[in-house]
């Protein structure tokens with residue numbers, strides 16, 4: 001039975017559970033359920049603290065985990081990213097009160113508060129910045145400046161709202177970009193059949209979310225111009241309409257381009273243009 005770690009709290013938890021549900025896996029019905037078995041799919045799910053997941057997977061006790069890229073790096077656990085999932089996207093950045101510093105090099109010798117000391121220490125070492133004192137805090141790291149325990153912070157920034165509320169400014173370039181990811185133990189074989197099936201299901205959810213199915217009718221002499229706008233993944237399906245001289249075209253298009261493509265299709269003479277969401281797929 002495949003053993004999979006899922007975040008039980010925080011920004012990763014709800015989107016990870018939603019994605020697994022969409023991929024056809026049973027998920028827990030109450031937040032107090034810490035372990036559940038999905039008999040039909042031969043999978044056991046362990047709901048763990050996001051920060052602990054890389055540790056369990058790195059130890060080889062669990063086959064697969066969903067966590068954040070920043071948490072994986074911070075843990076330094078022997079686990080590897082195998083699939084990016086596109087949710088819980090964030091950047092990880094230095095920040096401080098205006099005038100504190102403008103580049104990472106200006107931070108040398110300062111006290112820096114963070115919940116991710118592993119990520120920060122690695123970044124400072126890579127940039128040759130010495131003498132920093134990393135103050136490890138669990139959360140609400142931004143407040144540490146006002147309370148005087150640090151001169152700068154390194155924290156997750158998504159919309160920037162938290163920094164703006166406190167009048168803080170980012171310092172230097174982003175330390176890293178993060179999102180939810182699937183991890184496996186480092187060096188785990190890539191040929192495990194149940195792991196491959198799990199990953200295929202999640203990849204299919206990503207494709208189903210990223211594309212819509214587009215259908216339209218067009219005069220046959222304009223088909224070549226139209227299919228150039230909707231080339232599909234392999235090739236569009238073109239079938240004759242009952243009405244002479246007309247064709248029906250069907251192709252997958254990126255969901256975020258759908259309206260732009262519909263405008264372009266209309267301008268080359270397409271009619272009855274429909275965009276339909278994809279419930280599930282295997283590409």
Ligand SMILES: Nc1ncnc2c1ncn2[C@@H]1O[C@H](COP(=O)(O)OP(=O)(O)OP(=O)(O)O)[C@@H](O)[C@H]1O
Pocket residue numbers: 009010011012050051067068069070071088089090139156157158178179180
């Ligand atoms: N505001 C946010 N937007 C997007 N992703 C975030 C945000 N805050 C944290 N994350 C991501 O969530 C993961 C950390 O999860 P964790 O549960 O430890 O913290 P959290 O989501 O901030 O929850 P909490 O602070 O309530 O415990 C990291 O991958 C981090 O990049």
Ligand SMILES: O=P(O)(O)OC[C@H]1O[C@H](OP(=O)(O)OP(=O)(O)O)[C@H](O)[C@@H]1O
Pocket residue numbers: 138139140141142155156157158159160161162163
């Ligand atoms: O750029 P923003 O959109 O404002 O998001 C970033 C904030 O979100 C997270 O905090 P969270 O609410 O999880 O609280 P925490 O600091 O206790 O983790 C993170 O630690 C930042 O503080």
Ligand SMILES: [Mg+2]
Pocket residue numbers: 139
């Ligand atoms: Mg948080």
